Amino acid sequence: LGHPLAHLGYDFAVPMLDGDHVTDDTGTGFVHTAPSHGADDYNIWVASEAYIKGKGIPHTIPFTVDADGYYTKDAPGFTGKRVITDKGEKGDANDAVIRALSEAGALISRGRLKHQYPHSWRSKKPIIFRNTPQWFIAMDKPIPEIGGTLREKALAAIDATRFVPRAGYNRLRSMIETRPDWNVSRQRAWGVPIAVFVDKKTGE
DSSP states (O other): OBOTTGGGTOOSBOOOOOOTTOOSSSTTSOOOOOTTSOHHHHHHHHHTHHHHHHTTOOOOOOOOBOTTSBBOTTSTTOTTOBSBOTTSOBOSHHHHHHHHHHHTTOOOOOOOOOOOOOBOTTTOOBOOOOOOOOOEEOSSSOBGGGTBOHHHHHHHHHHTSOOSSTHHHHHHHHHHHHOOSEEOOOOOTTSOOOOOOOOTTTOO
16 A cells, blocks of 8 residues: 655555454554553564565654653644643644645545543653664573573573562562563663673774
């Protein structure tokens, strides 16, 4: 499918991806995919890399919304429009996109649905899921210096520890068994800064 806003810079084909997270028992069975803003969307995009590239579509995931809720340069035609304000209220982005679709003759219908953003458990304000560059520690990558993977070494250390009460063992072990790669760069106001050492000669 061609992009309805190609004239604004979105001159790429729109792939149709078969995702298990979409059901056909409600609605049309089709949903938009925003790999920068949802785990299911991100996972189906990554899993479909070969198909997407085979269609000549760039597989790079853009960073369309910045930390303050504004559209970035990766959202041509809408850069500077805001999704959510500092007060958690709707910004001017939705209306701008709807207006652009209408002007392009690509808006089939418009209606109102009650939609709730996820909320921060600390501030109680709405939040936007954003795909951002992060640093991870691999849990299942063999590390020669420790003689195995981090997961293997951690599970062995847990097994070698006597827990009182025993429930602590079960909780910790089940968490380490199933945890994904460890994200160590989460943006948290109460977090500990990451010390970074750069080789001045090589830049590494």
